[in-house]
Amino acid sequence: MTGSRPDSLRRRRWRRFKKNRRGYCSFLLFMFLFVLCLGAEVISNDHPIVVRYQGHTYFPIVQACPETTFGGEFATETEYSGRFFRQQMKKPGNWAIYPPNRHGYDSINFADSRPVPSPPGNGNILGTDDRGRDVLARLIYGFRVSVLFGLALTLVGTMLGIAAGAIQGYFGGKIDLFCQRFIEIWAAMPELYLLIIFAAIFKPSIVLLLIILSLFGWMGLSDYVRAEFLKSRNLDYVTAARALGVGNVTIMWRHLLPNGMTPVITFLPFRMSGAILALTSLDFLGLGVPPPTPSLGELLAQGKANIEAWWLSLSTFIVLVGMLVLLIFIGEALRDAFDPRKV
Amino acid sequence: MLLSIKNLTVNFNGDDRKITAVRGVDIDIARGETMALVGESGSGKSVTALAAMGLLPTSAEISGQVSLDAKTMPLGDENRMKKIRGDRMAMIFQEPMTSLNPVYTVGSQIIEPMMIHSGLDRRTAAEVALELMEKTGISDPGRRFNSYPHELSGGQRQRAMIAMALACRPDLLIADEPTTALDVTIEAQIMRLLRDLQQEFDMAVLLITHDLNLAAKNSTRIKVMTNGEIVEAGETAEVFRAPQHPYTRKLLASVPGEKPLRTREATTILTARNLCCHFPIKKNIFGRARGVLKAVDRINLSLGRGETLGVVGESGSGKTTMAMALLRLIKSRGDITFKDADLATMSAAELIRARRHLQVVFQDPFSSLSPRMTVAKIVGEGLKVHRIGRNKKERQTLIARVLLRVGLTPDMADRFPHEFSGGERQRIAIARALVLEPKIIILDEPTSALDMTIQARIIDLLLELQAEMDLSYIFISHDLRTIRAMADRVMVMHQGRVVEEGGREIFTAPRHNYTRELFAAAFDV
Numbered sequence: 001m002t003g004s005r006p007d008s009l010r011r012r013r014w015r016r017f018k019k020n021r022r023g024y025c026s027f028l029l030f031m032f033l034f035v036l037c038l039g040a041e042v043i044s045n046d047h048p049i050v051v052r053y054q055g056h057t058y059f060p061i062v063q064a065c066p067e068t069t070f071g072g073e074f075a076t077e078t079e080y081s082g083r084f085f086r087q088q089m090k091k092p093g094n095w096a097i098y099p100p101n102r103h104g105y106d107s108i109n110f111a112d113s114r115p116v117p118s119p120p121g122n123g124n125i126l127g128t129d130d131r132g133r134d135v136l137a138r139l140i141y142g143f144r145v146s147v148l149f150g151l152a153l154t155l156v157g158t159m160l161g162i163a164a165g166a167i168q169g170y171f172g173g174k175i176d177l178f179c180q181r182f183i184e185i186w187a188a189m190p191e192l193y194l195l196i197i198f199a200a201i202f203k204p205s206i207v208l209l210l211i212i213l214s215l216f217g218w219m220g221l222s223d224y225v226r227a228e229f230l231k232s233r234n235l236d237y238v239t240a241a242r243a244l245g246v247g248n249v250t251i252m253w254r255h256l257l258p259n260g261m262t263p264v265i266t267f268l269p270f271r272m273s274g275a276i277l278a279l280t281s282l283d284f285l286g287l288g289v290p291p292p293t294p295s296l297g298e299l300l301a302q303g304k305a306n307i308e309a310w311w312l313s314l315s316t317f318i319v320l321v322g323m324l325v326l327l328i329f330i331g332e333a334l335r336d337a338f339d340p341r342k343v
Numbered sequence: 344m345l346l347s348i349k350n351l352t353v354n355f356n357g358d359d360r361k362i363t364a365v366r367g368v369d370i371d372i373a374r375g376e377t378m379a380l381v382g383e384s385g386s387g388k389s390v391t392a393l394a395a396m397g398l399l400p401t402s403a404e405i406s407g408q409v410s411l412d413a414k415t416m417p418l419g420d421e422n423r424m425k426k427i428r429g430d431r432m433a434m435i436f437q438e439p440m441t442s443l444n445p446v447y448t449v450g451s452q453i454i455e456p457m458m459i460h461s462g463l464d465r466r467t468a469a470e471v472a473l474e475l476m477e478k479t480g481i482s483d484p485g486r487r488f489n490s491y492p493h494e495l496s497g498g499q500r501q502r503a504m505i506a507m508a509l510a511c512r513p514d515l516l517i518a519d520e521p522t523t524a525l526d527v528t529i530e531a532q533i534m535r536l537l538r539d540l541q542q543e544f545d546m547a548v549l550l551i552t553h554d555l556n557l558a559a560k561n562s563t564r565i566k567v568m569t570n571g572e573i574v575e576a577g578e579t580a581e582v583f584r585a586p587q588h589p590y591t592r593k594l595l596a597s598v599p600g601e602k603p604l605r606t607r608e609a610t611t612i613l614t615a616r617n618l619c620c621h622f623p624i625k626k627n628i629f630g631r632a633r634g635v636l637k638a639v640d641r642i643n644l645s646l647g648r649g650e651t652l653g654v655v656g657e658s659g660s661g662k663t664t665m666a667m668a669l670l671r672l673i674k675s676r677g678d679i680t681f682k683d684a685d686l687a688t689m690s691a692a693e694l695i696r697a698r699r700h701l702q703v704v705f706q707d708p709f710s711s712l713s714p715r716m717t718v719a720k721i722v723g724e725g726l727k728v729h730r731i732g733r734n735k736k737e738r739q740t741l742i743a744r745v746l747l748r749v750g751l752t753p754d755m756a757d758r759f760p761h762e763f764s765g766g767e768r769q770r771i772a773i774a775r776a777l778v779l780e781p782k783i784i785i786l787d788e789p790t791s792a793l794d795m796t797i798q799a800r801i802i803d804l805l806l807e808l809q810a811e812m813d814l815s816y817i818f819i820s821h822d823l824r825t826i827r828a829m830a831d832r833v834m835v836m837h838q839g840r841v842v843e844e845g846g847r848e849i850f851t852a853p854r855h856n857y858t859r860e861l862f863a864a865a866f867d868v
Contacts, residue, residue, distance in 0.1 A: 236711035240775065243670050244725040245698035254724075258715035 016337040023333020026326045033323075037144040044101035044137040047080055051096045053088065061099075081111065101125065103134030105141040105294040117302070117309040127311040129302050133292075135311060139319050141294035146276045146323070149206065153275040156214040158264060161221030162257070168222070169229025169260075170252050176226070183219050191216045199287045206289050213278060221267060228260030262338050269331030273324045280320060296320050344371045344413075345547045346395070346432075346515050351407035353387070353394050353571075364390040366571045368407075370549070374514065377541065377548040379562035379579065381555060381594075383794035384765075387571035388551045392517045396434055397424040411515070430460035433508035435501070437520035442504060443492040449503045450476075450488035456510045475506040478543075480536055497658075498529035505536065512544055519551045526657035526821065531864040534561055553795065555594060559583055567591050597799035599828035602651075602806070604847060609647025612815055613669070613783055618642045618677035620661075620668050638664040639675065640839040646783065649809065651816040653830025655823060655861070661839040662819045666785045669817070670701055682782075699729045702776035706788035708768035712760040718771055719756035722746070725779045745778040750804060766797035770804070777808065785817045790825055802828050823850075823865040835861070 018024045042049060047060040051070075058065050060080065067074045070088050078085055081102070089096050103109065103124065109132050112122050116132040126135040164183075168176045195212055202208055232238060233256065241251050282288035283297025284304075291298070296316055303313025353365040365387040372378045382388045393399050395409050397418050409416045411431060417423040433456075436442040443452060453475065454468035463471070469488070476484035479502040492500055501521065508516060518537065522530035538561065541548050552558055558565055558579065565582050567575040567590065575588040586592045620639040639661045646652050656662045668675035671686055671694060679686040681697060689697065705711040712721055722742045725731075732738035743753035749770040760768055769789060776784050786805070790798040802825060808814060818829045826833060827850060835843040835858045843855040853859045 236705040236707060237713045239667075239672060240703060240705065240711055240772070241713075241724065242672055243698060243701070243703045244775075244779070245695040245728045246724060254716070255713050259713070 013337045017333050020333040020336060023329050023336075026329035027333070030323075030326045030330060033143070033326075034147055037140055037147065040140045040144050041099075043099055044103060044105075044134070044140050045099045046102060046104040046107040048096040048098045051089075051094075053094050055093070081107075081109075101134065101136055101140075103137040105137045106133060106292040107137075108132040109134060117306055117312060119309070120311055126315050127309070129299065129312060130306055130309075135299070135315055138294040138299060139296070139315060142296045142299065142316075143319060143323065145206075145289070145294060146279060146296055149210065149279050150272040150276040152210055153213055153217060153278075154268060154272045156210065157217035157271065157275075158221060158268070160214065160218035162225050162260075162264060164218060165222035165225025165227075166229055166252050166257065166260070169226040170233055170248065170256065172230065172233070183222065186216075187219050189216070195282065195287055204288065204290050206293070209279070209282065209288060213275070217271075217275070221264065221271070224263035224267070225260055228263065229256050232256050232259055266331070266335045266338050269327045269334060273327040273331070276323065276327075345374045345411065346370070346372045346549070347408075347410050347413075348391070348395055349408040349410075351391060351394060351405070351409065353390050353399065354404040356402055356404070364403075364571055365394065368568070368571075368573055370566065370573075372515070372547045372549060374547055375541070375545050376564065377538075377550055377562045379550045379552060379558035379565045380568060381552060381558045381565060382568035383553055383594075383796065386568045388568050389519055390571075391568075392434065392519055392549065392551055394418075396428055396432065396517065397421070398428075398434075426460070429456040429513075430511045431513055432515040432517065433511070433513040434517040434519065435504045435508050435521050437523050443500060443507075445492050448489050448491055449495065453488075453503065453507045453510055456507065460511045472506065472510065475509060476503070478540065479503070479506045479509075480532070481506070497525050498533065501525060501529075501533055502536070505533075505540070509540060509544065513546065515547045515549065516541070517549045517551070520553070521550075522557065523552070523554070527823070528657065528860060528864040530557075537561075555583075555598065555795065567594065593796055597796045599799060599802055599824050601827055602829060602831070605650065605831045609650045611645050612648045612682060613644075613646040614678075614680045615642060615644050615669060616678040616680075618644075618665065618668055618675055618679065620664050620673060620675045637839045639668060641677075642836075642841055644834060644841075644844075646815050646817060648782070648815055649813040650832065651809065651818050651830045653826040653833040654817060654819045654836060655821070655826050655833060656836035657821060657861075659838075660836040662821075662836055663787055664839075665836070666703065666787050666817065666819055670698075670703055670785065695728070699725070699779045700782040701785070702779060702781040702783070703785045703787065704769070704772050704776055704789045706791050708765050708772055708792060709760075711772050712768055714760055717757045717759055718746070718751075721760070721771060722756075722775050722778050725775065729779060731779070741778060742774075745774045748808075749774045749777065750800075764797075765793050766801065769793060769797075769801055773801075773804070773808075777812075780812070781814070783815045783817065785819070787819045788821070789818075791820065791822065798825065805829065823862065 036043065041061055045061060049059070049061050051058040051060055051065070053070050058069065060078070065078050066076060067078045067084070070078060070085060072078065072084055088094060109124060109128055112118055112124065112128065112132065114122070116128050117130045118124065118128045120127040124134050124136070126139070129135055129138065164179065168179045198208065198212055229252070238251060238255055241255055279288060279295070280297040280300070283295040284301050286301065288297055289295050296319065299312060299316040303309065303316060306312060348368060348370040351365055351368045352363065355362045355364055368391055370378065370380070370391070380388045380391065390399070394403070394405055397416065399405065405418060409418060411427065416427065443449070450469065450472055453472040454465065457463045457468040457471060458465065473484050473488060476487060481487050481499055481502050487495065487499070492503070495503065521537070522533050525533065534557070537548065540546070550558065550562055562579045565577065565579045566573050567582070567588065569590050575582060575586065575591045582591065583595065586595055618639055619637070619641055622636045622638060623634070642665060644652065654662050654665070664673065667673045669679060671679070677687070681701065684693070684697065686694070686697060719739070719742055722745060723738050726738050726741060732741050742756060746753050746755060751767065751770055751774070760771065763771065789805070790801050793801060805816070806829070809816060816829070818826065820826050832846055833844070833849045834841055835849070835855065837857050843849065843853065843858045849858065850862070853862055
């Protein structure tokens with residue numbers, strides 16, 4: 001063993017992933033957008049970030065400041081876009097720093113006198129929706145909701161899928177047979193109808209959606225994990241571990257799982273784009289997240305209802321397609337990087 | 344000269360470097376002659392053959408000249424090569440299962456080259472094929488003609504491959520490890536068949552093998568290859584009598600010798616009585632077994648302290664199943680007594696404690712090490728399970744010590760298995776077993792996947808460890824030479840049963856018919 005040390009498998013795959021320019025750039029761009037939208041409050045908000053008033057500093061972005069704080073009369077939350085607050089800020093020594101886009105996702109632009117939905121201009125870069133809310137703000141927050149929901153659904157579904165697949169594959173026999181039949185029955189349940197029924201019984205919420213979609217989102221992956229476990233459980237290194245006296249759970253966790261992760265990781269971006277699309281479709285149908293949660297699907301539905309308001313559908317379409325395309329490029333690059341024929 | 348290869352060099356372009364697989368190789372074979380090309384894995388012998396056949400992928404850079412009957416072969420021209428391949432020169436491969444197409448019948452695969460090259464119609468081709476199958480000794484050729492490859496045994500498949508290769512009466516046959524995947528008794532039959540057919544067809548044969556013994560008995564001239572170069576060439580008998588090159592000498596010296604006889608009597612440490620492993624084969628619709636495969640059938644054995652019990656048998660004789668049953672890794676019936684405790688009735692916790700003393704090393708060093716774990720983790724896993732060593736540092740010292748003991752260095756501990764060669768991996772597997780300070784190690788063909796020179800070194804290591812730590816081995820192998828080098832007592836298995844058992848005298852005076860046949864095939868092909 002002379003010469004430089006060969007790289008570990010993980011590092012080689014990472015290098016091959018980076019070699020795929022399109023996938024790697026998509027990955028960087030997506031991560032950038034994701035980090036950016038995590039700080040959506042700082043980018044798009046009707047509350048100023050910092051306010052200096054009469055020698056005191058306030059952070060309206062995180063703290064509630066009633067109008068009385070700034071010498072007003074009402075004990076309710078300050079209207080930062082109102083005339084009173086703006087006049088106060090014009091006095092010497094007082095100042096406020098606003099986010100780049102001065103609208104929250106549910107703040108209504110009362111300054112705009114045009115009928116809603118109003119086209120771009122007049123303080124709303126991408127116009128307003130049919131309730132006078134800023135479209136850009138709703139897109140930014142909607143993107144965040146979509147990505148976070150997609151991540152959560154992917155994570156839960158993946159963990160369920162791995163657990164189910166691992167148990168079936170490792171133990172095999174009757175457990176496997178039983179689980180397989182169960183999955184067949186479970187997969188035959190009409191997911192959409194269940195969602196409609198649940199939406200009628202319970203108050204729709206993101207958590208409820210997450211639970212219901214997770215219940216049906218693990219089957220595809222469990223088959224792949226099951227196959228990997230079935231294949232590897234008879235390999236010599238597993239037998240060797242059993243001969244050492246290693247327990248079942250440890251064998252599954254330490255020996256089989258790392259080797260069965262390839263299909264899981266390869267599928268992650270595709271699963272995530274699927275999850276995002278599922279949320280968007282449900283929102284579009286009105287079965288998704290409750291208002292006023294910003295959501296891409298709801299914006300699309302508005303665009304359909306107001307077909308002449310091109311800024312609604314076009315901007316949402318671009319965001320949605322852009323996001324899904326990025327995820328798919330990442331997925332393709334990952335799939336190539338993990339291709340066993342190239343290792 | 345029928346085939347003449349001049350100054351052949353083959354380069355492969357890897358991800359970021361160029362690999363030279365063959366450099367400046369010259370080979371001449373005359374009609375009717377058998378030339379052996381001997382070398383270890385990675386020596387470039389198969390690449391040489393594939394280059395001559397024009398079967399290398401287009402990514403390979405080939406330079407040099409190959410000519411057949413003094414006519415230069417159009418190596419780059421795939422269309423013209425197609426006319427030569429299968430017609431004037433043919434090839435048989437190592438693995439008869441993967442070199443026959445599983446979705447076509449054997450017969451249709453044999454007649455295919457005749458229909459392409461000789462322009463025969465299906466019926467005449469089928470007649471010739473049946474004749475050929477009869478010649479290659481396929482039993483009941485009429486029925487086998489319509490069989491699929493999986494319905495044939497390994498030896499029968501290799502015969503079908505030979506029939507396919509000979510279909511157009513080629514002038515040159517390249518046999519790439521033709522018997523490596525076969526049992527010794529079958530190997531002898533196949534080699535005899537090749538010799539007969541060679542005489543009948545007046546063919547030239549290029550025999551590619553890693554097995555010196557096979558080359559010695561079946562070739563007139565020999566070329567020894569290592570690292571892509573031919574280091575020694577000459578008459579076979581001459582080369583074996585007086586090897587010139589140091590590599591050839593090393594290769595010849597690595598043929599295992601004989602273990603000295605044990606003198607002292609051993610105390611028994613492991614016994615098995617009436618050990619049976621039966622598997623139901625077919626089930627009827629009610630889930631009842633209709634037949635039973637007796638993989639291991641009423642076996643008795645005893646193993647003494649510091650002793651090696653050799654278990655010999657061909658593939659499918661139940662050797663490995665027996666080992667797994669002894670380790671309690673598969674279900675079995677019968678008593679297994681280890682140091683006065685009954686393994687078969689032990690509780691789970693007791694069994695885990697007993698596992699420390701019963702370890703195993705497998706045949707394939709590539710699949711026996713978890714590819715995502717470092718050497719330290721692989722070797723240290725058993726220490727954790729059995730809580731040996733009080734803390735991490737103590738365990739690291741133990742791991743470093745055992746790595747040194749098996750001939751590796753402690754700084755290899757944080758590398759991954761794929762960074763090691765086959766022999767080194769096998770050492771890691773031995774270290775994993777050894778670190779627990781077991782009493783018994785079951786060695787399941789530990790050297791079969793390794794090259795000759797590495798085999799010899801692993802055997803030396805195992806013998807040293809045994810002498811030093813008073814280990815008992817159950818050494819399972821199909822290779823009688825390694826058994827002779829390792830075992831104090833020998834057990835011959837055939838179809839799940841022990842047909843003969845005895846001390847070393849078994850090698851000189853086998854009693855059972857099957858043993859005699861096996862030994863005859865192994866020692867004097």
